[in-house]
Amino acid sequence: MQGAFDVARGISLDKLSMPNLAEHLDVGVTSIYWYFRKKEDLLNAMTDVAVDNYIRALPDVSGQPWQEALRQHFTEMRLIFQKDQTLSDLIMIRTSTYSKEATRRVFEVVESLLELLIAQGFTPDNAFRCHATASVYARGMIIHDRILRLSNAPTLEDGRQARMIDWSSMPILATLVDEYSLTGTGDSDFQFGLDRLICGFETLLAEQRPGQQTGEHRGQVGPAIRA
Amino acid sequence: MQGAFDVARGISLDKLSMPNLAEHLDVGVTSIYWYFRKKEDLLNAMTDVAVDNYIRALPDVSGQPWQEALRQHFTEMRLIFQKDQTLSDLIMIRTSTYSKEATRRVFEVVESLLELLIAQGFTPDNAFRCHATASVYARGMIIHDRILRLSNAPTLEDGRQARMIDWSSMPILATLVDEYSLTGTGDSDFQFGLDRLICGFETLLAEQRPGQQTGEHRGQVGPAIRA
DNA sequence: ACCTGAACACCGTTCAAGT
DNA sequence: ACCTGAACACCGTTCAAGT
Numbered sequence: 436m437q438g439a440f441d442v443a444r445g446i447s448l449d450k451l452s453m454p455n456l457a458e459h460l461d462v463g464v465t466s467i468y469w470y471f472r473k474k475e476d477l478l479n480a481m482t483d484v485a486v487d488n489y490i491r492a493l494p495d496v497s498g499q500p501w502q503e504a505l506r507q508h509f510t511e512m513r514l515i516f517q518k519d520q521t522l523s524d525l526i527m528i529r530t531s532t533y534s535k536e537a538t539r540r541v542f543e544v545v546e547s548l549l550e551l552l553i554a555q556g557f558t559p560d561n562a563f564r565c566h567a568t569a570s571v572y573a574r575g576m577i578i579h580d581r582i583l584r585l586s587n588a589p590t591l592e593d594g595r596q597a598r599m600i601d602w603s604s605m606p607i608l609a610t611l612v613d614e615y616s617l618t619g620t621g622d623s624d625f626q627f628g629l630d631r632l633i634c635g636f637e638t639l640l641a642e643q644r645p646g647q648q649t650g651e652h653r654g655q656v657g658p659a660i661r662a
Numbered sequence: 663m664q665g666a667f668d669v670a671r672g673i674s675l676d677k678l679s680m681p682n683l684a685e686h687l688d689v690g691v692t693s694i695y696w697y698f699r700k701k702e703d704l705l706n707a708m709t710d711v712a713v714d715n716y717i718r719a720l721p722d723v724s725g726q727p728w729q730e731a732l733r734q735h736f737t738e739m740r741l742i743f744q745k746d747q748t749l750s751d752l753i754m755i756r757t758s759t760y761s762k763e764a765t766r767r768v769f770e771v772v773e774s775l776l777e778l779l780i781a782q783g784f785t786p787d788n789a790f791r792c793h794a795t796a797s798v799y800a801r802g803m804i805i806h807d808r809i810l811r812l813s814n815a816p817t818l819e820d821g822r823q824a825r826m827i828d829w830s831s832m833p834i835l836a837t838l839v840d841e842y843s844l845t846g847t848g849d850s851d852f853q854f855g856l857d858r859l860i861c862g863f864e865t866l867l868a869e870q871r872p873g874q875q876t877g878e879h880r881g882q883v884g885p886a887i888r889a
Numbered sequence: 890a891c892c893t894g895a896a897c898a899c900c901g902t903t904c905a906a907g908t
Numbered sequence: 909a910c911c912t913g914a915a916c917a918c919c920g921t922t923c924a925a926g927t
Contacts, residue, residue: 452900463912465902470910474901531810539827542844546832553834563838567846568799568855575802583758600766605773607780611790617769619794628795631862638861679919690893692921697891701920 439481440521447585448524478525479532485525486537489515490544497547501555502633505566508548509573509629516577527578556640565636572628580620666708667748674812675751705752706759712752713764716742717771724774728782729860732793735775736800736856743804754805783867792863799855807847 438460443451453474457464471477492515496504516523533541545566552562602609611617665687670678680701684691698704719742723731743750760768772793779789829836838844 549834564854571802572799575798607776627791634865635858635862
């Protein structure tokens with residue numbers, strides 16, 4: 436297992452091969468097949484370890500205002516995956532092969548976030564959907580960023596490709612291309628999107644409360660569970 | 663090219679191989695190498711065709727309120743990729759290998775959306791960031807959905823896996839699992855997230871205008887370009 | 890200009906055989 | 909219980925040779 440992570444981190448997950456790994460471990464290729472009947476089994480085991488590492492690295496956001504909790508959770512999530520591409524590949528791309536245990540542990544994190552949202556006024560329905568939305572957004576940013584980086588082709592990022600395109604028919608982008616990298620996957624891009632989502636959630640929370648027509652505010656909002 | 667799409671649609675893009683394709687075309691494997699020096703070249707050519715198909719399938723959203731324009735654009739985008747997995751794989755995963763021409767055409771679509779947003783009051787900066795955010799969200803939903811589907815392992819979707827998990831420590835999710843599929847990638851999930859984003863954009867647009875402190879509204883808001 | 894089979898390096902996997 | 913090499917099917921790619 437450790438050797439597999441060594442090789443994956445050294446090259447990349449999709450270049451990790453059985454001969455590769457065998458050489459690194461200084462054993463015959465077929466020896467690995469005694470521990471893992473298929474390569475898929477090895478990857479599944481690696482995914483379990485990755486999920487464990489990921490969850491341990493996550494910050495405790497309980498006891499915070501829900502806006503701050505969401506912001507911290509997803510910002511840190513993005514940071515974890517940015518720091519470790521192998522972790523990102525295992526967890527992001529192999530979601531459908533999670534073990535029962537890994538799935539349960541991931542959902543326990545979700546549960547604690549939902550609990551926090553509901554305690555601060557969200558209905559369970561809305562709490563779930565808001566979390567799912569932010570999660571999809573964060574995953575989208577991480578995966579899109581990953582895809583733009585892989586295959587060291589000249590990306591828009593370094594400006595080489597950007598200058599090769601004829602922007603004459605695109606006046607707006609032509610001015611923006613000088614200031615931005617146009618990939619929209621930078622730190623500030625991520626924060627911007629997260630802010631817009633949280634802002635949208637705030638509006639939803641306000642509309643969801645009873646007596647929304649009046650300007651009256653309740654100091655502390657209890658759980659408004661429906662259904 | 664047509665044969666390559668036939669094979670990819672018949673099996674899947676990552677199972678498309680040169681021997682595969684040669685057999686389908688009833689030619690020797692090496693014959694393909696006269697037209698495409700590497701498999702990568704073939705895939706690049708396929709990506710170009712895919713981008714063309716995608717852009718042609720996109721609806722014209724000009725002349726609409728920006729909220730409706732964004733909603734239609736990204737809803738239709740998701741639909742196109744849901745209908746054609748091969749298109750989705752080529753365009754979503756191979757973004758970094760777009761040809762100059764494909765990149766230009768994609769950005770022309772972006773430009774027209776930015777134009778629409780700016781004409782209705784957004785600064786170029788905010789228009790760009792809002793579009794980028796919605797784009798990342800839509801891409802995230804499409805890719806995440808794709809990942810959950812591939813490898814026909816038992817997913818949470820069909821409820822089999824869901825019932826195998828011990829939800830006893832997760833009271834909130836335990837009640838939600840009965841109503842939802844917990845994947846958060848359904849049509850209503852997507853619309854929910856899109857609504858929250860657009861809602862967040864509306865708040866940004868309102869704050870961005872001069873005289874935000876007063877409740878005064880201007881009937882028609884001209885372009886407020888900064889910098 | 891277009892197509893071919895033989896050949897090579899690489900991969901995942903099986904199997905019979907070792908200790 | 910643990911490890912091995914030989915062997916097989918599959919892949920991408922090259923090359924010398926055909927028409």
